[in-house]
Amino acid sequence: MKPTIVLVGRPNVGKSTLFNRLTKTRDALVADQPGLTRDRHYGIGRVGDRDYLVVDTAGFDPVAKDGIMHEMARQAEQAIAEADALLFMVDGRSGLTPHDEQIAARLRRAGRPVYLVVNKSEGMERTMVAAEFHALGLGDPLPVSASHGEGVKQLLDLVLGAFPPDVEPEEDEGRTPRIAIVGRPNVGKSTFVNSLLGEERVIAFDMPGTTRDAIAIPFERDGRHYTLIDTAGLRRRGKVFEAVEKFSVIKTLQAIEQANVVVLVLDASQDISDQDAHIAGFILEAGRALVVAVNKWDDVDDYRRELIKQDLTRKLNFLSFARFHYISALKGAGVAAVMKSVDAAYAAAMVNLSTPRLTRTMQAALAKQAPPRHGVFRPKMRYAHQGGNNPPVVVIHGAALDHVPTSYVRYLERTFMEAFKLQGTPLRIQFRTAHNPFIGKE
Numbered sequence: 001m002k003p004t005i006v007l008v009g010r011p012n013v014g015k016s017t018l019f020n021r022l023t024k025t026r027d028a029l030v031a032d033q034p035g036l037t038r039d040r041h042y043g044i045g046r047v048g049d050r051d052y053l054v055v056d057t058a059g060f061d062p063v064a065k066d067g068i069m070h071e072m073a074r075q076a077e078q079a080i081a082e083a084d085a086l087l088f089m090v091d092g093r094s095g096l097t098p099h100d101e102q103i104a105a106r107l108r109r110a111g112r113p114v115y116l117v118v119n120k121s122e123g124m125e126r127t128m129v130a131a132e133f134h135a136l137g138l139g140d141p142l143p144v145s146a147s148h149g150e151g152v153k154q155l156l157d158l159v160l161g162a163f164p165p166d167v168e169p170e171e172d173e174g175r176t177p178r179i180a181i182v183g184r185p186n187v188g189k190s191t192f193v194n195s196l197l198g199e200e201r202v203i204a205f206d207m208p209g210t211t212r213d214a215i216a217i218p219f220e221r222d223g224r225h226y227t228l229i230d231t232a233g234l235r236r237r238g239k240v241f242e243a244v245e246k247f248s249v250i251k252t253l254q255a256i257e258q259a260n261v262v263v264l265v266l267d268a269s270q271d272i273s274d275q276d277a278h279i280a281g282f283i284l285e286a287g288r289a290l291v292v293a294v295n296k297w298d299d300v301d302d303y304r305r306e307l308i309k310q311d312l313t314r315k316l317n318f319l320s321f322a323r324f325h326y327i328s329a330l331k332g333a334g335v336a337a338v339m340k341s342v343d344a345a346y347a348a349a350m351v352n353l354s355t356p357r358l359t360r361t362m363q364a365a366l367a368k369q370a371p372p373r374h375g376v377f378r379p380k381m382r383y384a385h386q387g388g389n390n391p392p393v394v395v396i397h398g399a400a401l402d403h404v405p406t407s408y409v410r411y412l413e414r415t416f417m418e419a420f421k422l423q424g425t426p427l428r429i430q431f432r433t434a435h436n437p438f439i440g441k442e
């Protein structure tokens with residue numbers, strides 16, 4: 001499970017600046033997807049081989065009692081409650097303020113590890129910066145400069161060092177697909193889960209409750225085994241499951257990270273919102289296989305159906321690798337079709353691609369359309385092999401591969417996906433440039 005790091009501090013101390021630095025996307029090519037807008041408050045980060053989630057509680061103000069400030073405070077409270085580590089940011093240039101003291105008082109009661117981060121401390125004497133903030137009683141002040149990047153690596157090492165290493169579960173053949181059903185509030189997730197699990201067998205359903213891990217519900221459908229990653233603390237009441245917790249972005253993101261296949265539920269009776277697009281963006285960034293279920297199809301007329309299809313094309317074009325289904329969870333219509341696509345997407349995400357076939361496919365693509373020259377360099381691609389699953393990673397070896405344009409990478413992605421008939425999973429390409437002086441010479 002990825003640790004969740006939550007940034008707290010009064011306005012203007014540099015939270016967004018640190019957030020941006022901590023979530024510089026792990027994969028620059030993903031960030032280049034047309035139409036993908038990143039959420040400004042929730043992000044995925046990586047240092048070395050460790051992933052983590054970052055939440056920026058911009059606007060957190062424990063003093064605000066009403067209006068929009070109150071709503072933001074409520075969201076910040078939820079984030080604090082779900083945090084694994086809290087980074088309390090203060091401003092080393094303006095010094096300690098009463099507002100800082102109020103926030104500190106709140107955080108001392110949070111029952112979570114708090115790191116006191118003194119920002120804007122570039123060019124300042126370390127002991128000087130730290131001195132006055134010691135008074136907050138939150139341990140050693142940690143000087144950083146978010147805008148210059150100083151001290152950020154050390155901070156991350158300290159914070160992440162407190163968590164056990166994240167061991168990815170072995171993806172052997174005997175494993176069952178892990179599925180997460182996600183979507184914004186009220187789109188019909190619980191209804192979908194009930195339709196899915198209702199008449200099917202739920203195998204031994206125990207709830208640990210105390211572990212950090214999300215609850216997993218094993219079930220069987222048409223003779224196949226799956227594990228449902230729960231996003232909202234589903235509890236069984238009689239024959240149906242219902243959510244016992246409010247919608248949680250953090251739990252949604254963690255479920256996405258832990259799943260093999262994500263079912264993104266959308267509401268056909270509403271326009272695609274920023275929140276839908278942000279959740280979709282995370283699924284892509286996390287590299288998860290995906291099936292989109294456009295729900296409440298029973299509730300909309302032909303005109304509305306046409307509109308929602310246009311809206312989907314316009315706003316979620318970057319999900320074109322996924323299969324879309326138009327369903328009614330309430331009537332159970334389309335749920336079986338969604339599960340067929342889940343199976344196909346899982347198979348695609350876990351595919352084994354042989355080196356000779358990958359290399360042949362790559363060579364055919366090169367023959368059809370060569371990568372463009374970059375200055376005096378002509379990229380040379382020698383061979384390809386598979387570098388991972390979920391998503392499948394194709395590693396291409398060669399020379400002068402640093403400047404292959406995004407459009408060409410997309411062309412290669414499409415070529416591999418079509419050649420191997422991969423449906424429902426994104427595919428990543430990585431380049432390895434050999435530093436052998438003889439490679440790349442004509």
Ligand SMILES: Nc1nc2c(ncn2[C@@H]2O[C@H](COP(=O)(O)OP(=O)(O)OP(=O)(O)O)[C@@H](O)[C@H]2O)c(=O)[nH]1
Nearest residue numbers: 011012013014015016017058059120145146147148
């Ligand atoms: N000198 C210096 N300035 C910084 C540093 N980090 C951020 N700033 C500046 O501080 C100002 C506020 O930064 P933001 O990241 O927007 O602060 P914030 O805490 O997100 O503010 P809110 O969104 O209002 O909560 C900006 O002008 C930044 O350029 C730093 O390390 N050193």
Ligand SMILES: Nc1nc2c(ncn2[C@@H]2O[C@H](COP(=O)(O)OP(=O)(O)OP(=O)(O)O)[C@@H](O)[C@H]2O)c(=O)[nH]1
Nearest residue numbers: 185186187188189190191243247296299328329330
């Ligand atoms: N017409 C119609 N209504 C539906 C359908 N699916 C769900 N609903 C209704 O939409 C509302 C929300 O459904 P839920 O399943 O509770 O939605 P949710 O996404 O789990 O909501 P949260 O728990 O708030 O995240 C309920 O009133 C459902 O009856 C559908 O296929 N058609």
